[in-house]
Amino acid sequence: MDLPRYFVDNWPTLGPQVVTHVEIVAMSMAAAAVIGLFLGVVAARSERFSSLILSVTSIILTVPSFALFGLLSIWVGLGNPPVVIGLVLYALLPVVRNTSTGIRAVDPAVTEAARGMGMNPSQLLRRVELPLAARVILGGIRQATVMVVAIATVGATVGVDDLGQPILEALGRSGGTLVQVLAGVLPVAMIGLVADGVLAVAQRALSRGARREAAG
Amino acid sequence: MITFDRVSKRYGRITAVGELSLNVASGEIVVLAGPSGCGKTTSLTMINRLVEPTSGTISIDGRDTAGMDVDALRRSIGYVIQQVGLFPHQTVAENIATVPRLVGWSRPRIAARVEELLELVGLPAAGYARRLPAELSGGERQRVGVARALGADPDILLMDEPFGAIDPIVRVRLQNELLRLQRVLHKTIVFVTHDIDEAVRIGDRVALLSQGGVLEQYARPVELLAHPASPFVAEFLGEGRMVRRLALLRVRDARLAQHNGSGLPTASVSADASLRDALDAVLRADGGRVTVRDAGAVLGVIDSDAIREASR
Numbered sequence: 303m304d305l306p307r308y309f310v311d312n313w314p315t316l317g318p319q320v321v322t323h324v325e326i327v328a329m330s331m332a333a334a335a336v337i338g339l340f341l342g343v344v345a346a347r348s349e350r351f352s353s354l355i356l357s358v359t360s361i362i363l364t365v366p367s368f369a370l371f372g373l374l375s376i377w378v379g380l381g382n383p384p385v386v387i388g389l390v391l392y393a394l395l396p397v398v399r400n401t402s403t404g405i406r407a408v409d410p411a412v413t414e415a416a417r418g419m420g421m422n423p424s425q426l427l428r429r430v431e432l433p434l435a436a437r438v439i440l441g442g443i444r445q446a447t448v449m450v451v452a453i454a455t456v457g458a459t460v461g462v463d464d465l466g467q468p469i470l471e472a473l474g475r476s477g478g479t480l481v482q483v484l485a486g487v488l489p490v491a492m493i494g495l496v497a498d499g500v501l502a503v504a505q506r507a508l509s510r511g512a513r514r515e516a517a518g
Numbered sequence: 519m520i521t522f523d524r525v526s527k528r529y530g531r532i533t534a535v536g537e538l539s540l541n542v543a544s545g546e547i548v549v550l551a552g553p554s555g556c557g558k559t560t561s562l563t564m565i566n567r568l569v570e571p572t573s574g575t576i577s578i579d580g581r582d583t584a585g586m587d588v589d590a591l592r593r594s595i596g597y598v599i600q601q602v603g604l605f606p607h608q609t610v611a612e613n614i615a616t617v618p619r620l621v622g623w624s625r626p627r628i629a630a631r632v633e634e635l636l637e638l639v640g641l642p643a644a645g646y647a648r649r650l651p652a653e654l655s656g657g658e659r660q661r662v663g664v665a666r667a668l669g670a671d672p673d674i675l676l677m678d679e680p681f682g683a684i685d686p687i688v689r690v691r692l693q694n695e696l697l698r699l700q701r702v703l704h705k706t707i708v709f710v711t712h713d714i715d716e717a718v719r720i721g722d723r724v725a726l727l728s729q730g731g732v733l734e735q736y737a738r739p740v741e742l743l744a745h746p747a748s749p750f751v752a753e754f755l756g757e758g759r760m761v762r763r764l765a766l767l768r769v770r771d772a773r774l775a776q777h778n779g780s781g782l783p784t785a786s787v788s789a790d791a792s793l794r795d796a797l798d799a800v801l802r803a804d805g806g807r808v809t810v811r812d813a814g815a816v817l818g819v820i821d822s823d824a825i826r827e828a829s830r
Contacts, residue, residue, distance in 0.1 A: 411601035
């Protein structure tokens with residue numbers, strides 16, 4: 303059976319799986335971006351917290367995903383919840399690390415001038431540090447997104463009906479074919495590439511936009 | 519007026535500033551000068567509380583700064599640093615608008631103020647307002663830094679080696695511009711430098727500090743150069759201080775020999791020239807005498823004896 307044919311025949315199942323996959327990734331990344339940004343800001347301020355949070359998030363990344371999802375499903379049940387929580391945990395490291403690095407990379411003379419002019423810490427963060435670190439932070443989000451798109455397939459093992467499902471079925475059956483595996487893998491790769499492209503454009507637009515806005 | 523009353527700053531067992539007492543009169547430029555490690559920058563940043571004193575009080579017009587809201591205090595004081603620290607993601611106009619925005623000025627008022635300040639520092643708004651800091655030369659950036667510090671029209675300006683990273687020719691130009699600005703603005707300026715030539719050129723008064731923030735001498739530049747209070751001061755002032763002092767004195771202030779109308783020396787100097795320029799002219803003139811003119815009128819004649827007398 304050839305691949306295009308398979309896609310057409312199985313679209314009633316594959317279509318919703320694509321949607322679920324994208325939803326799970328979007329939900330996880332939205333949460334990871336908010337939490338990661340917050341933790342990254344704290345990490346930029348405190349050396350001790352920085353080494354703690356970076357160690358913890360690194361260790362999380364070493365846990366095999368099917369084990370993590372399985373463990374989480376013991377507490378939160380099967381389906382989407384353990385997968386979203388697991389993906390958020392995986393996505394934290396790049397977001398936290400890049401946020402903290404981006405803020406620390408701001409020229410000390412710039413922050414000294416800002417403080418000397420009477421900006422309080424929150425004004426300093428919103429008006430100076432985050433805009434200057436935005437490019438690096440978005441780079442972390444981009445990296446995490448691409449990673450999470452791939453790992454989300456493993457969610458099928460705890461009952462998520464996403465693009466991991468066709469792959470899992472093909473692998474678990476003696477009659478599984480390469481075409482079936484590819485039917486899951488190719489859309490995942492496509493989603494990953496599209497997400498990467500969109501965020502790359504956003505990253506460029508952000509640094510240009512920040513300048514244009516300032517000029518207007 | 520800014521008053522330091524027995525102000526100390528200690529880091530563990532190291533004393534950066536020791537029991538410093540000093541008055542900075544309103545409308546004057548006071549230069550804190552000294553070698554590195556003398557606590558001059560620490561003393562400066564204790565005024566806007568970027569560094570908090572360990573003991574002693576700093577008051578502005580009689581009010582203890584320790585009791586003020588720290589952000590409000592800083593917004594009321596202009597601050598210029600050597601690396602300028604312009605916000606790279608903001609235009610020149612946005613940078614200058616920083617403090618006015620923080621204190622909540624209206625948009626039209628801010629726009630008018632930005633234009634006024636750019637004009638003041640010699641950067642026409644039409645050509646500069648929308649530029650980014652990366653598109654400016656070092657001298658232009660420092661001018662924008664000064665304009666930004668003047669944003670909300672503070673009474674006090676703190677300048678931490680503002681021209682230290684600028685090449686010598688542009689530095690002299692910026693120093694002269696600062697003096698020109700000060701004649702218009704009458705701010706109370708505290709200026710830190712390790713360059714004694716800059717100190718005596720810029721300062722109405724110079725506070726010379728030694729290691730550990732000890733005040734060695736606090737005097738007007740002409741006094742400092744003529745009568746160093748300690749060997750440390752003399753050494754820091756370096757060679758040729760009497761000649762350098764001549765640069766600070768005006769021909770107008772010397773006792774000029776009266777003339778009888780005939781036999782005036784052909785060489786002449788302006789009454790507003792420095793005595794150093796007059797000495798140069800005297801040394802070049804054939805008869806060792808030079809006519810002093812003030813807008814065409816002859817004030818008298820100056821020679822080396824008159825210069826020597828005026829320099830003491």
